Amino acid sequence: MLRSRTFWDQRGLHPVARLLLLLAVGVLVMIAIGFGFASGGFTRHDLLAIVLYAGIAAFAWHPATAAFIVMLLTSVGVVLTESGGDLLELAIALSLVAATCAPWVIIAHAVLLALLTAYIASDGSTLAAGGVYGIAGIAVIAFLLGVAFRLVAARETFLVAERSRISKDLEAIAQEDRERIADELHDGIAHDLTLILFHARALPLQPDEAARNVSLTTIEESAEAALQSIRSLLSLIRDTETEGPRVHPSRYDGNIIDAVSSLGALLNDAGIPTRVSAPSAPLRVASANERALTETAIEAVTNIIKHAPTSQSASLDVKDRADVVELVVRNVVVAPPSGNSDRHGGRGLHRARHRLAQCSGTLETDGTGDGWMLRATVPTRAGSSDPM
Structure with a gap:
């Protein structure tokens, strides 16, 4: 000194x-x-x-x-x-x-x-x-x-x-823990509860037994997933030194091709005709980048079900380009909202944009005149290394 x-x-x-x-x-x-x-x-x-x-x-x-x-x-x-x-x-x-x-x-x-x-x-x-x-x-x-x-x-x-x-360090740690818990609530439980709420409301209106069975099955599976998310969240709260298990990557194993196929089925079950397009070959992308892209796709589909349940159609496209892997999610609604007030989205899209930025990726959202569009990109494996 x-x-x-x-x-x-x-x-x-x-x-x-x-x-x-x-x-x-x-x-x-x-x-x-x-x-x-x-x-x-x-x-x-x-x-x-x-x-x-x-x-x-x-x-x-x-x-x-x-x-x-x-x-x-x-x-x-x-x-x-x-x-x-x-x-x-x-x-x-x-x-x-x-x-x-x-x-x-x-x-x-x-x-x-x-x-x-x-x-x-x-x-x-x-x-x-x-x-x-x-x-x-x-x-x-x-x-x-x-x-x-x-x-x-x-x-x-x-x-x-x-x-x-x-x-300040303790406050930063506490804030980080709060952010992690909020992310678990939003990325996990909110997605499943959105599906439960949608199908619970649609159940009395289903025209036949097969449609009702689809809604009941979705409600049951989403409730089980939400329960598992709550258990994971409680484990995260009790043990702050161990990273709690992420809900959605464990469901889709961080595989964007499997994720868009399952998410397309969810939209179809919700009464929104959905077209899914994805490469058949494995993507040339780091696992961390693919997980970020998978969570972005989940967020986009959740927003469609939550904010535009009467969409006429939707599409999920995964494209393996020369230097990036691109995810494009679109939906078409009967009466699209005027203006672009939701261009930047809420907490979920903000978190998705942050995750993609950590992987040197990008996220764009905007109105399309007849609906809404999300475009996310992450670098291919040649342009980034897997931090894991």
Whole structure:
């Protein structure tokens, strides 16, 4: 810490030290005034002493200014009165300078003290035998006391900064956990509950037994999936050190081709004729990128069922291009909403865009005049490496 530049930066006194300094200066001023009245008048030395004490009090607010005031007044006192008392005060003041001022001010103070001591010692009339050593010893002790006070203040500043950093880190960890839980709720449970709600509402309106059986089966399977998601979420909450199992990648194994086939079947079961197009060969894409694309497809289909359940048709297309794998999801509605108020989507699309960005992918959503379109891309394996 002593080698740190910030340790030697100018710093103010601790509030408690500032209060004690002002009390001490107040007592010294009262003593000087008392001696002046007792002796029947104030001498030039008494006036210099009072002004010097006022300069010392300035260390409570402006240490550098106070240091130069003290150096100036003690220099005047030594030259005019040739008093060793001024040297003693200058030596003691080194403790305040060392505790608050920058290194060059400390050096200037020490050099001035040495020069004035040499000036007085050359006369030999005001310093007792060995007085030079006494001044030097007091100066060294004052300097060490000042450094000690600076060390205590720096340590307190460091502890306050460390406490603030730890508090921010804990808040960031707590926020990250909240985000993870929110993601599990949105990506897992919300998807299944959307299917349950849709088919529960549609069940009384189904025209035949086969359609009712499809709705009942979907409700049962979605309820089981939601229950599993809740168990996974509880496990995530209880054990924050272990990453909770992701719901949808486990359902589709992070395979976008299987995912769009299953999601197309879900839309067909929901009464939305859906066309699915995907390559038959495995995709040239990293597993993390494919998982991000899979979750984006789930989000898109969930939004269609939730916000446009009366869509006339939909399509899910996966295209393996030269440098990217592209997912395009479209739906056609009877009366498309006016404007593009949902262009950027809510939390789900925001999270999907964030996941894709982490994989150097992109996500675009927009109205098409007769419905809605989502286009997502991720780099192929040649353009990215699997972080797993």
